[in-house]
Amino acid sequence: MTVLAPPPRLGDHFGGRLGFLGLALAYALLVAACVVSLLAENELSLGRNPLANLVKTAGEFARPSFVDVWFGNPQLEYRSDDGNLLRVENRQEVERNHLAALAEATWTTIRIATLGSLLGAILALPLAVLTARNLSAPRPLAWLAKGLLDVTRSIHTLVFGLVLVGIVGLGPTAGILAIALHSLGSYGKLFAESIETLDMAAINAVRSVGAGPVQVFFNAIWPAVLPQFVSSHLYIWEFNIRDSTILGIIGAGGLGLLISEATSLFQWGRLSTVLLVVFLLVTTFDALSRRIRKALL
Amino acid sequence: MNAAPSSAAIALKSLACSAGDRTLLAIDELVVAEGERVAIVGHNGAGKTTLLRLLSGFMPPAQGTAEVLGRALEEPLPAAELRLLRQEVGQVLQGLHLVARLSALENVLIGSLGRVTGWRSWTRCYPPPEVASAETSLHAVGLLAHARTRADRLSGGEKQKVAIARLLMQRPRLILADEPTAALDPSAAAEVCHLLVKAARQATLITVVHNPALLPLLAERVIGLRHGQIAFDLPLARVSDQELGDLYRPDGGTEHRLWQAPSSTPSAIRSVAFR
Numbered sequence A: 001m002t003v004l005a006p007p008p009r010l011g012d013h014f015g016g017r018l019g020f021l022g023l024a025l026a027y028a029l030l031v032a033a034c035v036v037s038l039l040a041e042n043e044l045s046l047g048r049n050p051l052a053n054l055v056k057t058a059g060e061f062a063r064p065s066f067v068d069v070w071f072g073n074p075q076l077e078y079r080s081d082d083g084n085l086l087r088v089e090n091r092q093e094v095e096r097n098h099l100a101a102l103a104e105a106t107w108t109t110i111r112i113a114t115l116g117s118l119l120g121a122i123l124a125l126p127l128a129v130l131t132a133r134n135l136s137a138p139r140p141l142a143w144l145a146k147g148l149l150d151v152t153r154s155i156h157t158l159v160f161g162l163v164l165v166g167i168v169g170l171g172p173t174a175g176i177l178a179i180a181l182h183s184l185g186s187y188g189k190l191f192a193e194s195i196e197t198l199d200m201a202a203i204n205a206v207r208s209v210g211a212g213p214v215q216v217f218f219n220a221i222w223p224a225v226l227p228q229f230v231s232s233h234l235y236i237w238e239f240n241i242r243d244s245t246i247l248g249i250i251g252a253g254g255l256g257l258l259i260s261e262a263t264s265l266f267q268w269g270r271l272s273t274v275l276l277v278v279f280l281l282v283t284t285f286d287a288l289s290r291r292i293r294k295a296l297l
Numbered sequence B: 001m002n003a004a005p006s007s008a009a010i011a012l013k014s015l016a017c018s019a020g021d022r023t024l025l026a027i028d029e030l031v032v033a034e035g036e037r038v039a040i041v042g043h044n045g046a047g048k049t050t051l052l053r054l055l056s057g058f059m060p061p062a063q064g065t066a067e068v069l070g071r072a073l074e075e076p077l078p079a080a081e082l083r084l085l086r087q088e089v090g091q092v093l094q095g096l097h098l099v100a101r102l103s104a105l106e107n108v109l110i111g112s113l114g115r116v117t118g119w120r121s122w123t124r125c126y127p128p129p130e131v132a133s134a135e136t137s138l139h140a141v142g143l144l145a146h147a148r149t150r151a152d153r154l155s156g157g158e159k160q161k162v163a164i165a166r167l168l169m170q171r172p173r174l175i176l177a178d179e180p181t182a183a184l185d186p187s188a189a190a191e192v193c194h195l196l197v198k199a200a201r202q203a204t205l206i207t208v209v210h211n212p213a214l215l216p217l218l219a220e221r222v223i224g225l226r227h228g229q230i231a232f233d234l235p236l237a238r239v240s241d242q243e244l245g246d247l248y249r250p251d252g253g254t255e256h257r258l259w260q261a262p263s264s265t266p267s268a269i270r271s272v273a274f275r
């Protein structure tokens, strides 16, 4: 019997040194096309005086607004061009209020990320069970679930947010739902993967002592799958904390609102304060979650 | 031994097992009395594992009758009936089948799931007498020091011993062991065989082995399987190199398959190397 060579697949042409050279050439062409076309459309300018702007912005960034709580001018006078006193502002008080608003927005962001993640995880669980290959759910159902997971994963949180704001109105509810829907896809994929790594032989071993289905679930499946689920949950929750800091920009509540406020008024000092909080929030949560996930291994 | 044929642990009659349209097992008659110690030998793919899977109710017979511990294995055995059977049939399966994330002790306690029911078995809060008995079982296989070690941190031999401790915990009437010494070094293999025989003191023991040197440790009767059929069924003393050689020799090429003769020569059977 003669053995037929398998038909060449697209990927086969990329192998070898020549194939790699071809790939590199194609990539170089793409980059050149991007640069040349943008230049032709005159879209690659850096503005009129980028350097001065940069220095000014950086200078304001370097002085975050919160230092005014202690060092601000308590009687800042605003005058019109001809010298009339318009009003007097207590910078310290204004920044104190801003800081309070910031704290509240941070709390909102945490709440959105937390509830959105939990909701996403709960919604993803049945879909993961349907898509896990080793559980062999009915084919059409499996495809449907997989399609749903892929679609939700490909749509950005902000897009979900914009649509949901139109449906449920401005505020954290839209944010929570947007986070839940977008992370649904990632949850489903990770959960299905942990179900697929289940040791079926160990499950059979537990069944072989005469254990019932509930006993098998709690003694073989639960201990194997739970730590992985918790670990995936922490991982995506951590991601969602980052994601939800931006949601306020579209009116879905939280820190993003302050970011958009600061940027639209060119208040780089304020933005600097907000970003500092975002940085602290994200790094703390990352460190915590990483520590816990490591312990669960 | 005092094998009374009236109380058979296993009775198979004109039995056939198949997968798709392939016959994996075809046995005219096989009776194993209670308390007997039987070894099953045969080439890779002979149907040894299939036979054990049948006896533990993981594979239904396609034809014929099979009776295990007085229970008839008809085609659709009700789930509750099957569980009752499995509680009395202890198994050491081919490969290592512990629950990876549970400790050695918890794995041993799984052996008591037939007796412990309800919330205690769901939350793994076993009653203290069972925990004490699990510790005794671990002690018997010399692994009490590893009671709290997670199963996936144990060595291959230690895992196999934990599986045997689980067997001791289960107190089965029939023990089915599928190559329990695979992947063990010679002295560990001999030790595991002794532990198995100890566990089977009040039970019937059926072991699949490839290493002829271990036969005297495990069995008083040897059954040779070849392409799903019984090639010989002899008392240990009458099993000769001739039989074992025939069993593992490739026949006229009617069936295409790949296999290797066991590395140790059948004559090793006379020298009980490990005691």
Ligand SMILES: Nc1ncnc2c1ncn2[C@@H]1O[C@H](COP(=O)(O)OP(=O)(O)OP(=O)(O)O)[C@@H](O)[C@H]1O
Residues within 6 Å of the ligand: B019, B024, B042, B043, B044, B045, B046, B047, B048, B049, B050, B051, B094
């Ligand atoms: N579920 C199944 N479907 C199809 N074929 C099967 C199935 N289970 C076993 N077989 C086939 O039946 C034959 C006997 O398998 P079995 O596992 O009983 O062999 P074995 O004697 O235990 O071999 P080994 O020494 O390698 O463990 C093999 O050829 C195997 O491919």
Ligand SMILES: [Mg+2]
Residues within 6 Å of the ligand: B048, B049, B050, B094, B178
């Ligand atoms: Mg086998």
